Amino acid sequence: MSVVFQSSHGWVLDACSLIDEGYSPCVRFKDNRKSPVKCRFKRQCFHIAKSHCGVNDAAAGGGNADMLQKTDKPSKKRKHKLNQGEADSQAFHEKIRSVILEGTKSLVDSVQSLGYLNGLTETAREPLPSQDCNLAALCEMAKELPLVDEEELEDCVQLLHTEHGSTSHVDLFSRMTENRAGWATVVPLMGEEYVIPPYTSFLLSDFTRIQPLVHYGRRFDLIVMDPPWENKSVKRSRRYSFLPSTQLKRLPIPTLASPNCLVVTWVTNRQSHLRFVLDELYPHWGVEVVAEWFWVKVTTSGQFVFPLDSHHKKPYEVLVLGRYRPPADDSTSSSEMAEVPVEDQRLIVSVPSALHSQKPSLSEVLKPYVGAEAKCLELFARSLQPGWTSWGNEVLKIQHTSYFTLTPADDSGDVPKHENKDYRTDSPTTTPALSST
16 A cells, blocks of 8 residues: 555655556566566665764754654754744744644554554665666757757657557657556666656656657646755755756746646745745746645654754655646636645655655645546656656656566566557546556
8 A cells, every 4th residue: 555544634655665556567678579577666765764863953852762752842943143044944844843743643653553664674774776877968968969840849759669569769858758558668778778657658858858748738737846956965966957946937837737737846945945936936837826735754663764853954845736727818727627625734754765856656645636537747757657747857767677676477478468558648548647556
């Protein structure tokens, strides 16, 4: 079960199980032949057994020894004078602290009574998978290629497989790529092997080459984005390229969003970023803010991964949810989809991935607010989801086979026959947009 527990406070997710659900059945293509394989995401990526409690945090009273028993009082403030950014962050933390603490305690207590988050794991301590991702560099090189003209953009879709089931030659950088099959597929791409979920479409490109997605001809009912926010840590580490906040306004959300589309943005704990989304970005797109949710990161024992009152890092991140409101004269403004109200201040509790910036899938928790057959899009994606469309300059990063355990399936009869389904059809029977629990 990917959703372990749900209450009025929110959800507890098993993020690793949620990934696995999209890879059964799975086949591997090699030398134009396919064979069944069992595919599981590597468990050590979610082996977060201990909280990160520094000396200063413990001295401040924010230690995690008894996560929810000893954090009932806010920690002491630092002696030096807070700058404006630190003061804003502290004020926001004090505002939501009780919501995080009480909601997390209730959810963790409930799942521990079910035997989850009890500190037991199904994997020994193994090194994290390491794979040098050069996708962003390839996207940069692809910018030297001539832009696809308007006539070619009209035919901007290519299939991952031919009708005979073999892997076809694909241009990942200037056309949308679709896996229309009802099974996951291990395929060679650019000299590496990647696992592609069923009913998935994606575009590997940077911000300047997003046109094929725009010309894809689809409006989405759910758009989730995890922008590469600019901050000092990113600049120092050079782990990924960042995008200035003002550039986010250029994303063609009004073109991609259906009326009442639910737009969800992951926001760092910098208050300047949160204010930008609330006061500038969403209004610029015509998106009405409807709720703020919090992703709470806990260990396999149910402790906060960082002390709740840590001065350095917080054990939670913010999600801003909004509804796209098209202009009154927009010809697409009529929508048959009934809008479901979104509750405010809900929590998503899960053990985070040790891989940088891998967020838990929101497919299950958002299903009640967009419908099971919603068309879903993820922007700045680093992985794929069954039934979703994804875009980003590292969109295949976590699909590399180094992040999965692949073993031959026992029964060769499990190899599915090729299904030539049209992923772009509006028929709900051929496009299960959100995986089921």
